[in-house]
Amino acid sequence: xxxxxxxxxDEVRRIARLAELEVSxxxxxxxxEQMSRILEYVAQINSVPASEAVxxxxxxxxxxRFRADEVKPAPLAFGPAELAPAFRDGFxxxxxxxxxxxxxx
Amino acid sequence: xxSAKAAADRIVKLxxxxxxxxxxxxxxxxxxxxxxxxxxxxxxxxxxxxxxxNICTLEYTTSCGSKILxxxxxxxxxxxxxxxxxxxxxxxxxxxxxxxxxxxxxxHSAYGRSFHPFDKTRVPGGSSGGSAAxxxxxxxxxxxxxxxxxxxxxxxxxxxxxxxxxxxxxxxxYGIVAYASSLDQAGPFATTVADTALLLEAMWGHDPCDxxxxxxxxxxxxxxxxxxxxxxxxxxxxxxxxxxxxxPAVRAAVDSARNLFEKAGAEVDTVSVPSxxxxxxxxxxxxxxxxxSNLARYDGVRYGxxxxxxxVATMNALTREAGFGAEVKRRIMLGTYALSAGYYDAxxxxxxxxxxxxxxxxxxxxxxxxxxxxxxxxxxxxELGAKTSDPLAMYLSDVCTIPTNLTGATAISxxxxxxxxxxxxxxxxxxxxxxxxVLLRAARSLEAGFAFTARPTLxxxx
Numbered sequence: 426x427x428x429x430x431x432x433x434x435d436e437v438r439r440i441a442r443l444a445e446l447e448v449s450x451x452x453x454x455x456x457x458e459q460m461s462r463i464l465e466y467v468a469q470i471n472s473v474p475a476s477e478a479v480x481x482x483x484x485x486x487x488x489x490r491f492r493a494d495e496v497k498p499a500p501l502a503f504g505p506a507e508l509a510p511a512f513r514d515g516f517x518x519x520x521x522x523x524x525x526x527x528x529x530x
Numbered sequence: 531x532x533s534a535k536a537a538a539d540r541i542v543k544l545x546x547x548x549x550x551x552x553x554x555x556x557x558x559x560x561x562x563x564x565x566x567x568x569x570x571x572x573x574x575x576x577x578x579x580x581x582x583x584n585i586c587t588l589e590y591t592t593s594c595g596s597k598i599l600x601x602x603x604x605x606x607x608x609x610x611x612x613x614x615x616x617x618x619x620x621x622x623x624x625x626x627x628x629x630x631x632x633x634x635x636x637x638h639s640a641y642g643r644s645f646h647p648f649d650k651t652r653v654p655g656g657s658s659g660g661s662a663a664x665x666x667x668x669x670x671x672x673x674x675x676x677x678x679x680x681x682x683x684x685x686x687x688x689x690x691x692x693x694x695x696x697x698x699x700x701x702x703x704y705g706i707v708a709y710a711s712s713l714d715q716a717g718p719f720a721t722t723v724a725d726t727a728l729l730l731e732a733m734w735g736h737d738p739c740d741x742x743x744x745x746x747x748x749x750x751x752x753x754x755x756x757x758x759x760x761x762x763x764x765x766x767x768x769x770x771x772x773x774x775x776x777x778p779a780v781r782a783a784v785d786s787a788r789n790l791f792e793k794a795g796a797e798v799d800t801v802s803v804p805s806x807x808x809x810x811x812x813x814x815x816x817x818x819x820x821x822x823s824n825l826a827r828y829d830g831v832r833y834g835x836x837x838x839x840x841x842v843a844t845m846n847a848l849t850r851e852a853g854f855g856a857e858v859k860r861r862i863m864l865g866t867y868a869l870s871a872g873y874y875d876a877x878x879x880x881x882x883x884x885x886x887x888x889x890x891x892x893x894x895x896x897x898x899x900x901x902x903x904x905x906x907x908x909x910x911x912x913e914l915g916a917k918t919s920d921p922l923a924m925y926l927s928d929v930c931t932i933p934t935n936l937t938g939a940t941a942i943s944x945x946x947x948x949x950x951x952x953x954x955x956x957x958x959x960x961x962x963x964x965x966x967x968v969l970l971r972a973a974r975s976l977e978a979g980f981a982f983t984a985r986p987t988l989x990x991x992x
Contacts, residue, residue, distance in 0.1 A: 437863070444822060444866040445829070445843075446859055447851035460863060463922055464877075467811040470884050471876065481882030482889065492741060499739075501605035502588055508605065510836035517831050523841030 432460045531565035537578035537622045540669040547667065548644045549660035551583055552590050552623035560589045564620045572618025574732055579614055580664050580673040583624040584631055585716065586705035587611050590621070594707050595629040595639035595657075598828045598835045598853025608705025609740070610674065610716050610733045617732040622670050625660030629855045630825065631678050631709045633657050634927045636685070637918050638857040645914070647689060647986045648953060652911040655685030655927075658719070662689040665719045666954075667986050672720040672729050678709050679813055680906075680931025682717040683943040687906035687956025690945045690984055692726045692973070693719045695931075697963045698938035699744040701730075702737030710820035711742075713813075713935045721985075723944065723974045727752040730966065744964075751967045759975045760795030762968070764788075765899035767960075769806045770930045776908045779949040784905055787946060787957045790979030791903070791972075801895045801902065805887040809933040812888070814925055815868050815881035816936075821858075822865030828853060860921060889937045896962045901972045905930050906943040906956035930958060939963045942973045945982035954984065 437457045441448040448456060511518035538558045541550050550557070561578070568575060581587055584594040586604035593599045611621060628638040636644040636659025644659045646652040647667040654663040658675025662685035665673050675682040677695045686693025694717045701716045708714060718729035731752055737743045771784050791798050830836035830849030837848035854862070868877035895902060907927055917924040934941040940963065943956040957976065961969035 432867070436867075440863050440866050440870065443870060444862050445826070445846045445850055446854075446862060447847040448859075448863075456860070456863065459860060459921055460867065463814065463860075463864060463925075464867070466922055467814050467877070467881075470808050470811045470815070470880050473805065473808050473880070473884050473887065479883045479886055481879055482885035492738065499606065503603075503605050505832065508602070508833040510830060510834075519831055519842045520839060520845050521841050523843050 432457050432464065531576050533576045533578055534561035534565040534620050537561065537670050541623065541664070544664070544667050544669050546645065546650070547647060547663045548642050549626055549654070549663040549669070550580065550623045551593065551626050551641055551660070556590065557623045561620055561622060564589070568620060569616060569618045572616065573728065574614060575618030577619045577672060578622035578670045579619045579729070580622045580625050580661055580670045581611060582627050582658050582661050582673070582675045584627060584676060584707040584709075585611060585674055586707070587621055587624065590624045592624065592707065593641070595627045595641060596853065596855065596858070597640040598849070600640070600835065602834055604705070606705060608716075609702035609737045611705065613733045613735070614674070614729070619732070625658070625664060625673060627660055628657035629858050630707065630821070631657040631676060631681055632821070632857050632861055634680075634684055634924050635912070635917065636660060637914065638855055640855055643914065646911045649911065652913055652953070653688070655688035655907070655911065657681040659685045661719050662686050662691055662693065665689070665691045665721060672718055672725055674716060675719055676706055676714060676716045677935060678713045678817055679928045679935050682719065683931045683941060683956070683958060684907050684928060686719055686943040687958075688911040688954065690954030690956075690982065691719050691721055692723055692942065692944055692977070693717060694726050694730060694942040695934055695940060696730060696734060696966060697744070697940045699742050700734045700748060700966070702740040702743050704737055704739035708824040710817040711824060712820060713817060715935075723970060723977045724752065724755055726942070727755060727970050749967055751970045754967050754971055755974045757971050758794060759791060759972055762796040762901065762972060763899045764791045764796045764798045764972070765801030765895055765902045766798065767806070767902050767904045768800050768802050769804065770904035773905070773908050773929055775926065776905060777910060777949065780905045780908060780910065780955055783946040783955045783957050784903060786980070787903055787976055790976055794975050794979065801899060803891045803895050803933070805884060805891045806933045808884045809888055809936055810925060810929050812881040812884040813928070813932045813936060814864070815877050816885065818861040818865030819868045819878050820865070822862045822869065825858070825862055857921070885936050888933055892933070892937050892939065892962070900961070900968055901965070902960040904958045904960065906958040907931070910949045910951070910953035910955055934960055937963070940966050940969055942969055944973050944976050944980065946976070946980050947982060948984055
């Protein structure tokens with residue numbers, strides 16, 4: 426996978442969209458270079474003889490224990506109205522849902 | 531209560547460290563209230579404990595060193611904090627840290643960098659650098675930090691204090707702001723192994739609010755501290771002791787620790803844990819991957835910062851752009867990349883396989899040894915700015931601590947002396963999961979042998 430390791434500017438833009446980050450054009454070259462260097466370094470794990478026989482680590486049943494399926498109200502010192510950037514009548518307020526609403530409209 | 535006022539006075543005196551984020555008026559007021567309501571029967575009665583800013587408290591804001599949570603007040607407190615308070619401790623402010631725990635120097639905080647208590651031109655380590663600096667300088671007798679890749683042990687080592695990473699699941703993660711949930715664990719700092727054990731016993735145990743909390747109750751550790759190491763089998767981890775770029779003084783401190791163990795009656799030999807060489811790479815895939823998912827919650831909707839925009843997707847992106855610092859964005863990007871279609875198995879899948887191998891290699895080592903010995907950090911405190919422009923160089927300072935986070939086991943850093951520049955050196959003892967009793971006993975033996983006493987003089991240091 427070595428030859429395709431360098432992260433292109435287009436890839437940075439695509440990843441930024443997936444990550445919901447606004448990366449400016451000015452910041453692109455440095456970020457692409459840093460990501461490439463880090464990814465080239467961490468790619469050394471591919472030289473580990475971790476064959477198909479080695480199971481990936483997954484937090485299994487021992488790690489994640491099922492709890493009784495009960496609704497237990499978490500005691501909060503105050504409610505979401507005091508935390509949210511915009512809140513009214515029990516709802517979090519957001520701006521319009523962009524494309525989705527335009528399609529409907 | 532005198533201890534509360536004295537702690538506040540010392541924190542004021544040490545303002546230049548930029549280690550405490552809580553405004554002093556607020557700190558004094560809260561300490562006075564807490565002192566009047568603290569449990570007199572508790573084992574920590576009246577002990578001021580500073581808390582890392584990514585651990586939720588009702589007394590103070592919890593910003594995680596990030597602009598996106600500036601001024602955020604949590605409506606609940608972390609179980610670890612509640613337990614400390616129940617034992618009589620006073621929460622003495624919130625400490626500076628790398629944003630969301632992402633860093634090794636406390637330079638990646640939206641509230642300015644913290645400074646090393648011995649030398650103002652150097653970093654205190656990180657990400658729990660503020661907690662380590664406050665304990666090292668004597669402002670507070672103990673503090674809470676959290677670890678994802680060594681963020682308690684590395685700053686403890688750099689500042690000359692004791693810091694422990696408990697077994698994953700021993701200390702509740704409830705109320706500790708998530709960075710990488712399969713690795714995160716809170717741990718205390720103190721100047722002695724006994725104080726560290728005291729805090730640990732006060733804060734650990736099963737918590738139904740954390741699904742990964744271990745249901746069994748931990749065994750007492752404090753009572754067994756002085757049992758010594760006669761007959762204990764100690765393995766010196768070759769790959770971590772001969773790690774690239776290790777400072778000769780750090781290497782020498784590990785040799786001294788080895789000699790101290792032998793003198794105290796332990797059987798010491800070297801051991802190879804081959805896959806730890808890949809620990810750093812696996813970590814810098816797994817941790818960013820989990821971070822990219824955990825930090826998706828900061829979207830400007832429910833709490834925290836919101837950047838105004840006409841529609842929601844733009845609002846999300848602008849909020850995150852304005853609220854996150856460069857290192858957090860870099861890790862979110864790396865994690866998103868590692869989890870994206872076409873790369874998932876080569877990066878994340880392979881990293882999880884390597885994690886399995888590291889766990890297997892350590893299990894093999896523990897068939898022959900009770901505890902392991904290694905440096906905590908390859909170097910002593912580095913200069914401010916030395917690694918901020920080179921993320922990879924910064925990541926490399928976690929190389930010796932990361933394996934324990936990947937395995938979910940426990941490890942502790944103990945001060946082992948000073949280098950030629952007068953900076954503290956730490957050595958690390960590692961034990962298998964749930965091995966805190968033997969870990970602390972071995973650490974206590976080393977502490978007695980090294981008899982480390984160096985502290986910056988209050989008000990005069992640096």
